[in-house]
Amino acid sequence: MTATAPRPDGPAHLPLRWAGGETPFVLWHFDFDGERWAAVHTGDLHDGTPVPLRIESACLFGHVLRSAQCDCGYQLDEAMHTFARQGRGLLLYGIDQDARGLGIAAHFAIYAMRQQEGLDTEAVYRRLDAPVDARSYEPVAAILRHLGVDSVRLLSNNRRRETFLQEAGFTVERAPLEAPLDVHNMSTLMLEKEDLDYAWSFETHADWLRPLQESVLGSPGCSRAYAVVPGSGTAAGPLAAAEDDGEWRLAEALAGAMPAELPSGPLVVYLTDLPRADELAVYAGLGAAVVVVPFAELPGPLRRAAAAAGVRLVDWERGNAYPVPRPQWRPVAEAGGLTAYLREDRLRLVPADGSAAALDDAELYCRSTPERYREVRRHGRWIELLPAADPGRAAADLLAGLAARPAAVPR
Numbered sequence: 001m002t003a004t005a006p007r008p009d010g011p012a013h014l015p016l017r018w019a020g021g022e023t024p025f026v027l028w029h030f031d032f033d034g035e036r037w038a039a040v041h042t043g044d045l046h047d048g049t050p051v052p053l054r055i056e057s058a059c060l061f062g063h064v065l066r067s068a069q070c071d072c073g074y075q076l077d078e079a080m081h082t083f084a085r086q087g088r089g090l091l092l093y094g095i096d097q098d099a100r101g102l103g104i105a106a107h108f109a110i111y112a113m114r115q116q117e118g119l120d121t122e123a124v125y126r127r128l129d130a131p132v133d134a135r136s137y138e139p140v141a142a143i144l145r146h147l148g149v150d151s152v153r154l155l156s157n158n159r160r161r162e163t164f165l166q167e168a169g170f171t172v173e174r175a176p177l178e179a180p181l182d183v184h185n186m187s188t189l190m191l192e193k194e195d196l197d198y199a200w201s202f203e204t205h206a207d208w209l210r211p212l213q214e215s216v217l218g219s220p221g222c223s224r225a226y227a228v229v230p231g232s233g234t235a236a237g238p239l240a241a242a243e244d245d246g247e248w249r250l251a252e253a254l255a256g257a258m259p260a261e262l263p264s265g266p267l268v269v270y271l272t273d274l275p276r277a278d279e280l281a282v283y284a285g286l287g288a289a290v291v292v293v294p295f296a297e298l299p300g301p302l303r304r305a306a307a308a309a310g311v312r313l314v315d316w317e318r319g320n321a322y323p324v325p326r327p328q329w330r331p332v333a334e335a336g337g338l339t340a341y342l343r344e345d346r347l348r349l350v351p352a353d354g355s356a357a358a359l360d361d362a363e364l365y366c367r368s369t370p371e372r373y374r375e376v377r378r379h380g381r382w383i384e385l386l387p388a389a390d391p392g393r394a395a396a397d398l399l400a401g402l403a404a405r406p407a408a409v410p411r
């Protein structure tokens with residue numbers, strides 16, 4: 001990347017409609033060996049005071065289509081409104097910097113992986129074998145020099161940009177520009193804070209998960225949950241908290257702990273352990289739009305159950321991972337309205353609709369083949385089994401056998 005500015009295209013003089021009126025702006029186009037940048041500014045850039053500066057990476061999804069999953073549209077609007085209101089400012093726009101520098105094709109791949117496979121942003125970039133931030137700011141420095149700007153007021157929460165500009169010899173003061181956190185943009189913004197050191201003011205998923213996880217360390221039978229209003233601080237505490245000590249009824253406990261007056265917006269539920277598939281609908285019923293667990297991978301049946309319940313299930317195993325493996329009840333097979341969960345060598349069989357009749361059937365069936373199980377124990381709403389052989393295989397065989405049975409079972 002060359003740091004010298006080539007001869008730009010321009011100037012184009014444009015009246016731009018921002019902040020309820022028309023403001024005269026000047027537009028330039030730069031080409032750095034195929035990497036294209038636009039500069040658009042208004043007012044006097046050389047009056048001796050720092051120039052309000054916003055650096056934007058292209059985002060077709062956010063800037064043009066107004067996607068709610070990133071804050072790009074909000075940030076561009078805020079910066080341009082500020083420039084128009086103050087009659088002064090400079091926007092540098094990296095036309096080829098979609099998806100933090102990977103390009104627009106990668107941006108589509110990222111959306112597909114996030115939506116179809118439920119991967120978080122960091123996992124997606126790992127899959128693409130790409131750095132989470134591949135952007136170079138050399139062209140920014142070159143354009144600023146070309147325009148004769150040496151002192152800026154950077155509208156950004158990205159400390160890397162600030163550091164880069166300072167190291168490149170510019171005088172920089174930073175002014176925060178933060179989009180309101182919501183359930184759509186939270187994963188993107190929290191990744192920026194945790195992995196890219198953005199100076200966002202809100203708590204991340206890890207900030208909520210870490211104390212929850214510490215509270216159950218060494219207690220594999222104990223699970224905990226928080227219901228949280230997005231953007232509220234950990235100091236204020238969660239909206240509701242619940243604990244379950246081996247009853248496997250955490251969702252019910254959280255429902256019982258919710259305040260009578262619920263806030264109007266969607267909530268986030270944080271869990272120390274994987275939920276049962278049927279619990280996701282309970283969390284959705286409490287007003288949760290997002291359920292976050294501290295694990296790297298989510299079993300397919302859980303992802304499908306989340307989609308059916310209308311909640312987003314988010315894996316957030318980052319700085320907050322458990323120091324020792326914590327065995328989880330993972331759904332491994334589904335058939336005939338039953339879900340089989342596996343934890344180490346034990347199986348649990350749960351009817352999706354809580355039907356006692358389905359459990360009666362299943363219990364009868366398991367007891368009819370005693371050679372397959374060393375133990376069959378009926379609980380209120382599930383059956384726990386200790387298979388004689390490979391438990392993963394046993395789960396699939398059991399559900400296939402149940403589903404293949406003749407329908408008429410006398411009760």
Ligand SMILES: [Zn+2]
Nearest residue numbers: 059062070072
């Ligand atoms: Zn975006």
